[in-house]
Amino acid sequence: MNAPVSPDVLLSVRHLDKFYGLNKAAARKMLKKGAGKDEILKRTGVTIAVNGVSFDVERGKIFALIGLSGSGKSTVVRCVNMLQRPTAGEILFDGRDVAQMPRDELRELRRTKVAMVFQGFGLMSHRDVLDNVAYGLDVRAPFGGFLHRPWRADRVDRAAEMIELVGLKGWERKPIDSLSGGMKQRVGIARALCCDPDLLLMDEPFSALDPLARRDIQFELLSIQKELGKTIVFITHDINEAFKMGDTVGIMRDGRIEQLGTPADLVLTPANDYVRDFVQSVNKTKFLSVKHVMVSPSCLIRDSADPLTAIREMGENDVSTAYVIGRGMEFMGVVTLNAALRARRENMSSVSSLVTREAPTVGQDVLIGDIIETATDTPFPLAVLNGKGHLEGIVSRAAILSCLS
Numbered sequence: 001m002n003a004p005v006s007p008d009v010l011l012s013v014r015h016l017d018k019f020y021g022l023n024k025a026a027a028r029k030m031l032k033k034g035a036g037k038d039e040i041l042k043r044t045g046v047t048i049a050v051n052g053v054s055f056d057v058e059r060g061k062i063f064a065l066i067g068l069s070g071s072g073k074s075t076v077v078r079c080v081n082m083l084q085r086p087t088a089g090e091i092l093f094d095g096r097d098v099a100q101m102p103r104d105e106l107r108e109l110r111r112t113k114v115a116m117v118f119q120g121f122g123l124m125s126h127r128d129v130l131d132n133v134a135y136g137l138d139v140r141a142p143f144g145g146f147l148h149r150p151w152r153a154d155r156v157d158r159a160a161e162m163i164e165l166v167g168l169k170g171w172e173r174k175p176i177d178s179l180s181g182g183m184k185q186r187v188g189i190a191r192a193l194c195c196d197p198d199l200l201l202m203d204e205p206f207s208a209l210d211p212l213a214r215r216d217i218q219f220e221l222l223s224i225q226k227e228l229g230k231t232i233v234f235i236t237h238d239i240n241e242a243f244k245m246g247d248t249v250g251i252m253r254d255g256r257i258e259q260l261g262t263p264a265d266l267v268l269t270p271a272n273d274y275v276r277d278f279v280q281s282v283n284k285t286k287f288l289s290v291k292h293v294m295v296s297p298s299c300l301i302r303d304s305a306d307p308l309t310a311i312r313e314m315g316e317n318d319v320s321t322a323y324v325i326g327r328g329m330e331f332m333g334v335v336t337l338n339a340a341l342r343a344r345r346e347n348m349s350s351v352s353s354l355v356t357r358e359a360p361t362v363g364q365d366v367l368i369g370d371i372i373e374t375a376t377d378t379p380f381p382l383a384v385l386n387g388k389g390h391l392e393g394i395v396s397r398a399a400i401l402s403c404l405s
């Protein structure tokens with residue numbers, strides 16, 4: 001329970017429970033006996049909102065929490081900044097349990113270390129863009145900031161910098177009401193970033209946006225995150241968004257985390273049918289890479305091989321392309337069955353002159369989405385090479401197309 005937190009971890013949530021309602025002891029008893037959430041609510045009036053949730057968020061990484069409505073996502077983030085007090089468990093921020101923090105430390109945490117971005121924007125419509133962004137600093141400044149001259153200049157500079165960062169330069173003095181939903185959410189992000197927090201908590205920040213605005217702002221957030229290296233807990237109910245944003249993803253159901261892992265983990269080794277169904281519809285080309293779908297080449301020959309050997313090898317393996325390697329295992333290219341048959345007719349001694357040297361090659365870490373076109377244009381599986389130019393595997397068109405579903 002009290003294992004030390006790795007220095008790489010900014011936020012460690014451990015065995016978190018949050019029950020809403022009075023008769024928590026009775027609810028816990030029923031939970032121990034294996035009763036479900038609905039039954040417990042009916043019998044005790046207690047909602048099991050979060051039940052034994054544990055996860056770590058590494059510094060500079062995005063942790064995405066996904067689940068259906070009511071699965072407990074918002075409650076988890078509300079516990080992280082103590083808008084809700086946990087029923088049990090620990091929430092360690094930089095190694096300190098937020099539930100044990102004295103009031104002034106907690107206030108400092110909320111003001112300067114943890115910022116929140118909601119779906120409903122939470123902006124003040126009577127203030128313009130700049131003032132909304134600077135709001136976070138006003139709260140932080142001594143005596144409200146407005147009256148304090150050095151603070152004021154500082155505040156405008158900082159806010160303007162954040163506004164530029166989210167792509168709203170030129171909009172500083174525009175009223176909030178004149179902005180589109182996507183732009184309002186950019187203001188929300190700029191405001192959250194203004195006091196340079198260590199952790200951003202984002203609760204379905206983009207759910208209200210139309211698909212195009214949403215795609216833009218997802219991209220924007222990812223580039224900001226890359227530039228500033230912020231740690232983010234990102235909540236969503238959209239699996240494609242979770243997989244696009246999250247380095248690690250947790251799938252929640254009825255207050256529990258069904259599985260934690262990278263998008264590739266969840267797709268390739270789902271822990272149960274629920275996870276499998278959940279991730280089934282996702283576009284895998286955006287996060288699966290070549291290494292996830294490559295296989296060993298079934299027909300490998302040396303460049304010194306004679307045409308008959310090449311033909312025999314291809315015949316035995318029931319393929320029409322052989323992958324040719326040189327003395328040092330380096331990839332030379334491919335030989336097709338047709339070329340080998342022709343060479344045999346012409347009595348050539350080796351296949352080396354037949355090798356198609358312009359056969360396209362790919363690296364292991366290239367995303368499937370980035371090689372669809374090449375694979376479609378190439379009549380044989382692509383060769384996968386490592387940094388030394390050695391053949392690591394091959395990736396077939398069928399394997400690539402299966403990621404599209």
Ligand SMILES: Nc1ncnc2c1ncn2[C@@H]1O[C@H](COP(=O)(O)OP(=O)(O)O)[C@@H](O)[C@H]1O
Binds near residue numbers: 021047070072074
């Ligand atoms: N303040 C509250 N009082 C009582 N029940 C709540 C409260 N907030 C959330 N719940 C209940 O807790 C469960 C989890 O809710 P929530 O964390 O909002 O889920 P999500 O964000 O995944 O939609 C739901 O059953 C919800 O009805």
Ligand SMILES: [Mg+2]
Binds near residue numbers: 073074075203
């Ligand atoms: Mg919610």
